[in-house]
Amino acid sequence: MQGSIRLHDVHLDFPVYNAGSRSLKKSLLWRGTGGAVASDANNRVVVHALDGVTLELKHGARVGLIGHNGAGKTTLLRVMAGVYEPNQGRVAIAGRICSLFDLGFGMNVEATGYANIILRGLHLGLSRREIIALTPEIAEYTELGPYLDMPLRTYSAGMRTRLAFAVSTSIQSEIMLIDEGILAGDLHFLNKARDRLSTVLGGTSIVVLATHSPDLMRDWCDSAILLRAGKIVGVGPVDDMLAAYTASSR
Amino acid sequence: MAITSPSREPAVNSFVSDEWLSLAPPSMWQLGLRDLLAGLSLWRLWTRLGWEDIRQRYTRSVLGPFWISLSMLVMVFGLGTLYSKIMHQSLQEYFPFLTLGLLFWRCFADLISDGCLSYLQQEGLIRQIKLPLSTHVFRTIFRQFVVLGHNFVIYLPIAVIFALVPNWNTLLFIPGFLLWIVNAVWMVLLLGMLSARFRDVPPLVASVIQIVFFLSPILWTPATLGTRAGIVEFNPIYHLLELVRAPLVGRQPDAWSWVGGVGIAVIGWGVTFPFFARFRARIAFWL
Numbered sequence: 001m002q003g004s005i006r007l008h009d010v011h012l013d014f015p016v017y018n019a020g021s022r023s024l025k026k027s028l029l030w031r032g033t034g035g036a037v038a039s040d041a042n043n044r045v046v047v048h049a050l051d052g053v054t055l056e057l058k059h060g061a062r063v064g065l066i067g068h069n070g071a072g073k074t075t076l077l078r079v080m081a082g083v084y085e086p087n088q089g090r091v092a093i094a095g096r097i098c099s100l101f102d103l104g105f106g107m108n109v110e111a112t113g114y115a116n117i118i119l120r121g122l123h124l125g126l127s128r129r130e131i132i133a134l135t136p137e138i139a140e141y142t143e144l145g146p147y148l149d150m151p152l153r154t155y156s157a158g159m160r161t162r163l164a165f166a167v168s169t170s171i172q173s174e175i176m177l178i179d180e181g182i183l184a185g186d187l188h189f190l191n192k193a194r195d196r197l198s199t200v201l202g203g204t205s206i207v208v209l210a211t212h213s214p215d216l217m218r219d220w221c222d223s224a225i226l227l228r229a230g231k232i233v234g235v236g237p238v239d240d241m242l243a244a245y246t247a248s249s250r
Numbered sequence: 251m252a253i254t255s256p257s258r259e260p261a262v263n264s265f266v267s268d269e270w271l272s273l274a275p276p277s278m279w280q281l282g283l284r285d286l287l288a289g290l291s292l293w294r295l296w297t298r299l300g301w302e303d304i305r306q307r308y309t310r311s312v313l314g315p316f317w318i319s320l321s322m323l324v325m326v327f328g329l330g331t332l333y334s335k336i337m338h339q340s341l342q343e344y345f346p347f348l349t350l351g352l353l354f355w356r357c358f359a360d361l362i363s364d365g366c367l368s369y370l371q372q373e374g375l376i377r378q379i380k381l382p383l384s385t386h387v388f389r390t391i392f393r394q395f396v397v398l399g400h401n402f403v404i405y406l407p408i409a410v411i412f413a414l415v416p417n418w419n420t421l422l423f424i425p426g427f428l429l430w431i432v433n434a435v436w437m438v439l440l441l442g443m444l445s446a447r448f449r450d451v452p453p454l455v456a457s458v459i460q461i462v463f464f465l466s467p468i469l470w471t472p473a474t475l476g477t478r479a480g481i482v483e484f485n486p487i488y489h490l491l492e493l494v495r496a497p498l499v500g501r502q503p504d505a506w507s508w509v510g511g512v513g514i515a516v517i518g519w520g521v522t523f524p525f526f527a528r529f530r531a532r533i534a535f536w537l
Contacts, residue, residue: 006266006267006270007266008266008270008271014535015535017536054264054265054266055262055263055264055266056262056263056264056265056266056267057261057262057263058261058262058263059261060261061261061262062261063262078377081379081380082380083376083377083378083379083380083534084534084535085531085534090271090275092270097380099378099379101378102374102378104374104378105374105375105378105379106375106378106379108302108306109306110305110306110309111302111305111306115302118298119298119299119302122294122295122298122299123295123375123379123381124379127294128294206261223260223261223262225262232264235262235263235264
C-alpha cells in the first residue's frame with residue numbers, strides 16, 4: 001500500500017498552563033469577576049509551535065526535517081503521527097504509521113519481556129496472533145536471550161530501548177516517523193539499529209526523519225524541509241537545505 | 251545507501267492538491283463518534299491492559315486482589331450485625347441489602363475516582379501514539395468491573411446463609427447492569443476530561459463521594475426514614491443502586507428507578523458527548 005501525508009495550512013498552538021490557571025477555583029473566580037482579573041488569573045501563555053504548514057508527502061518520500069531546537073520538528077512529527085490535532089487547518093494521513101519518538105510507552109515493568117512484546121504489539125494495532133508470529137524474530141533481534149523471561153524491571157534502560165525498538169520496527173508500516181533521540185544507546189546497538197532501520201526503510205512508503213546529524217540525513221533522505229519558528233522556509237535536496245541551515249545559523 | 255524515489259513526480263510538495271481540499275472534512279461530531287466506536291473496537295487492547303493493571307497492582311502478593319474482598323467481607327459481617335440492631339431490622343433483610351449496597355457502591359466510588367485519572371495516568375501513551383481516547387476510558391471501566399467481579403464472591407456466602415433463591419426477577423439484573431455500564435462510560439469520559447484540564451477535580455470528587463456515601467441508602471434502608479422515605483427518590487445514586495440490588499434479592503426494582511437510571515443516562519450523555527466532541531482534540535495538550 002502507498003502511504004500519503006497531507007497537511008494544509010496547519011496551525012498548532014500549545015497552551016502553557018501554569019499552576020494557577022489549571023485550578024478550578026481561579027477559573028470560576030475569573031468567570032465570576034467578569035474578566036477583571038483575567039490577566040493574572042488566566043494568564044495563559046500560548047506557544048505557536050506550527051504556523052501555517054502546508055505539505056504533501058507521497059509514496060517514495062524520504063524527508064529530513066532540519067531546524068533549530070524549537071523550530072517545530074518534533075511537533076510536526078507528532079501532527080503527522082496523529083497525536084496532536086491542529087487548532088486550524090487540515091490533516092489527512094493514509095497508511096499505517098510507525099512512530100519512533102520516545103520508545104518508553106506501552107510497556108509494563110512487572111511483566112516479562114515476552115509479555116511486553118505482546119502488550120506493545122497490541123498497542124501498535126496488531127492482533128495477538130500476528131504478534132505471536134513475529135515474536136521469535138523480535139526475540140532474536142533483541143539478543144536478550146533468557147532476560148525475555150524476566151520482568152522488565154530487571155532490565156537496564158538500554159535493554160528496554162532495544163526491546164521496544166525491536167517490536168516497533170518489526171511491524172510492516174507505510175509511514176515511518178523517526179526522531180533522532182531514539183538513536184542513542186550503546187555503540188553496538190546503535191550500529192544494529194541503523195542497519196535495521198536502513199532495511200526497514202527500504203520497504204517503507206514514506207520516511208520522515210528529524211535529526212541534527214547531516215550524515216544520517218544524507219544516508220536516509222533525498223530531500224529535506226527546513227523549518228524556522230514553526231514555518232516551512234525551504235523544501236529541496238538535502239545538501240541545499242543543509243547549506244541553507246548552516247548559513248542561517250551563522 | 252541511496253534510495254531513489256520510484257515515482258517521477260516529486261514526492262515532497264509544499265502544496266496540496268485542490269481535489270483533496272474540495273472534500274469536506276469530518277465534523278467534530280463525526281470525529282467524536284468515531285473515537286468512541288474505534289475505542290470499542292479495540293476491546294482486545296483495553297481488556298488486556300485492564301487485566302495487566304490489576305496484575306501489576308497485586309504482583310507478589312499472596313491473596314492479591316482478594317485482600318479487598320476479604321476486608322469487605324469482614325466489614326459486612328461487622329456492620330451487618332451492629333447496624334441491624336441499631337436500625338431494628340431483621341438480619342434476613344438487612345444483610346443482603348448491606349452486602350449488595352456496599353459491593354456496588356464500592357464499584358461506583360472506584361469508577362468515579364479512578365475515572366478521574368483515566369487520561370492523567372496515561373499521559374505517556376496519549377502523547378506518543380494515536381489511539382482513540384475512549385480506549386483509556388474503557389480500560390478504566392473494565393478494570394473496575396473485574397474488581398467488582400471478584401468482590402462478588404462475598405455475596406455467595408450471604409446468598410447461601412439467607413437462602414436467596416434466584417427467581418425470574420433476578421434476570422432483571424442484566425438490563426440493570428447494562429444501564430450501569432452506559433452510565434459509567436459517560437461519567438468516566440466526562441470526569442477524565444475535567445480532571446485533565448482542572449487538577450482540582452480529582453480531590454474534589456473524592457471528598458464529594460464520601461458525603462454521598464452517607465446520604466445514600468447503603469448503610470440505612472429507605473424504610474427507616476418512615477413517612478419521609480420518598481425523599482430517596484431524589485437521590486440518583488439510590489436509583490442506580492436499586493437497579494442492580496433489587497433483582498439480586500429477588501425483587502423487581504421500582505418503576506421510578508428505571509426512569510431514574512435511563513434519565514441519568516440521557517442527561518449524562520447529553521452533556522458529555524458535546525463536551526467530548528468539542529474538546530477531544532485538546533486533551534493531549536491538557537496533560
